[in-house]
Amino acid sequence: MKFYINKVDWEKFLGQISKTYRIYAPQEVYDELSYQLLSPENVNNTTYGTYRAVQPLKIFFSLPQEKVTVVTSQPEKTIVLGVKNCDLKALQILDKIFLEGDFVDPFYRERRENTLIISSDCYQPKDTCFCTLLDNNPFPEEGFDLNLSPIDNGFLLEVGSPKGESFIASIREDLKEATSDLVKERENRRKEAKKRVVEVNREFKTKRPFSAIVKDEYASPVWEEVTKTCVECGACTNICPSCYCFLLVDTEDGGKFPKVKFWDSCQHTGFARVAADVNPRAKLYERLRNRYLCKYEYRPENFGIVACTGCGRCVEACQGKIDKREVIKKLSEKEEK
């Protein structure tokens, strides 16, 4: 179902629902888009149609640190607005990990169930964006409750789930169905947007897919070379929308066996260390290489989904100026020259 809604009506609607939901929307803060809690004062400041926010979407579902042996609060009804496709794709990985398998993470599930995702198209990539290198698009096609494509002083509003449908029930009667011209206009805008990402990444295009390169070039000296500037800060994993690894830490308070779940980073020395100090990935380049294998080989083998969506956050966050695209290009060069 696709509708047209003008910006004024949309913002009026947001004003109404903000009484029931906490709404987070991307707004400009110090030259970056950052998720801000919506209030009547800032509702007009939301940026819909450009690149993703600086924070990964996972912060709403898997908290950086959280007590897991006591229930401290009930999840509030939340809306995350302006989510980009790179983050939606990454959420598929987190859903696989936390909602499937033999055990479900009840904390993640509660937050996921109480959150509505309203995504939007990305018409203006950053120069660190590379979703197209991984066959992703800068616009959502699945995984959202509602999607907004900015167009003609308003939005083409697409319903993506029953949850999204019931959410707009109160204004459904006032919504006009999107005309075929409008849908066509959106297609054109999407094509242009994709072209822009392709253009940004022209020099990084490789013949082989990333998955083949990291696998084939396992023994390449490039891994050690590119790791030289890594300071092991863990920014790349913290900022990554599809990184989900964590550590359970026993603490002092919070029930009989208090445990806190912290985001952890596979780039840290002790991540895989076992009893008696045996470490399967003692060297930094081995850990960096394993991260690439995790993203491009292992998770795709597990889930059929590449665990890197090209959001480019790790490129921006890296203190050592390690650009994934350059690493992959370097690895691939020997054979492709």
Added chain:
Amino acid sequence: MAENPYLPVEAKIEKIIDETSNIKTFVLKPSRKIKFETGQFVQLTIPGIGEAPFTPSSSPYQTEKIEITIMKVGLLTGKLHEMREGEIIGIRGPYGRGYPFDDFYNKEVLILGGGVGMAPLRSLLLTLLKNVDKFRRIVLCYGAKTPEDIVYKEAFPEWKKKKKLEILRSVDKAASGWEETEGLVTVLLDKVKMDLKNSVAVVCGPPIMMKFGTLKLLDLGYQPENIYLSMEKNMSCGLGKCGHCALGKYYVCKDGPVFKYDLIKDVPDIWL
């Protein structure tokens, strides 16, 4: 909220058995029954200190109590070794995949164990003995550093009386009175004659022994799909989520800890 998989239940330390100078067996009575399969592991917690994975060494048929044999190697195991009978710790699990006994039926089962790696193998052995008619023959090759370092010293004389079970033991360094083999545990493999076409091998021990044990078994003619390994990794959550126990594309906590060697033989650096 649905069941919380991060939450341990209480377990009372009923008894502590000294096995060697740095290995103890803890007999635990959990506040609710924990039914496990041989080879699966549990997580033990000392509140405020930490949590670590261990594989029970007792028979899975004994469901009231769980025995866990622990070597003192770090912070948590150090604290456990200081604990007394009657004290309470936390336990959650069981987790992972144990030994697939159906694959062992009507076969000769060769068990290769080293040091405290005998712990899960004791549970395996007890399960095999309970169903001994289903297996053609059981051969246990066990190695320790010195005679003092052998675990379950009191159980061996009993096991030696069992039909269909043969036991060979070695120590790296013999002491006076030691009448069995001296040398690394792999030398025992030269002394046994297995019907390779109808045999499976199970290996558990320190990483270095796992490596050379497996290579030796391959040398002897075992096929990778007939070798079962208990892989050691630092499981944190045990639930297949936290990523700490990654072994290539596998998570040892949910895909293992028992793996057929052919499944993981191409994973880089599996022996570390």
